[in-house]
Amino acid sequence: MSDCSHVLALPHPEPEPLSGTCPECVVAGTQPVHLRLCLVCGHVGCCDSSPLRHATGHFEETGHPVMRSFEPGESWRWCYADGSIV
Numbered sequence: 001m002s003d004c005s006h007v008l009a010l011p012h013p014e015p016e017p018l019s020g021t022c023p024e025c026v027v028a029g030t031q032p033v034h035l036r037l038c039l040v041c042g043h044v045g046c047c048d049s050s051p052l053r054h055a056t057g058h059f060e061e062t063g064h065p066v067m068r069s070f071e072p073g074e075s076w077r078w079c080y081a082d083g084s085i086v
Contacts, residue, residue, distance in 0.1 A: 004082045006065040015042035017070065022046040024054040035070035038062075039077065044070055056080070 015038075022032045022045050032046030036055035041064060045055030055067055065081040068074075079086045 004066075004079045004084070004086050006079050006081055007077070007086050010039050010066060014039060017044050018042045019044045022050070022054050024057075025050065025052065028052060036067040036078075037070040038064050039066045039068055040064035 017037055018041070022035060025032045025046050030046075030051050032054075033049040034047040036045050036047055037043075038045070038055070038058055041062070043055075043058050043062075043064070045058045045067075046052065048056055058064065059067070059080040066077055066079050066086065068077040077086045078084070
């Protein structure tokens with residue numbers, strides 16, 4: 001794990017999830033493999049193992065750098081900008 005300046009800039013408390021699943025997958029009719037929560041705005045997107053990679057797409061569209069796993073029992077975070085677990 002590493003520290004990054006992006007984590008220091010995150011809102012406190014953590015944003016509430018905007019949905020319980022990936023809304024883009026629902027619209028596309030696909031099934032997410034795992035979910036990720038944007039720690040800037042609360043967007044829920046599917047992981048890179050999912051067919052359409054909506055969490056990464058959200059980062060690419062918004063620049064929101066840090067997400068965490070939205071899977072039960074997991075709490076790890078990933079910084080897209082730094083390319084590392086934080």
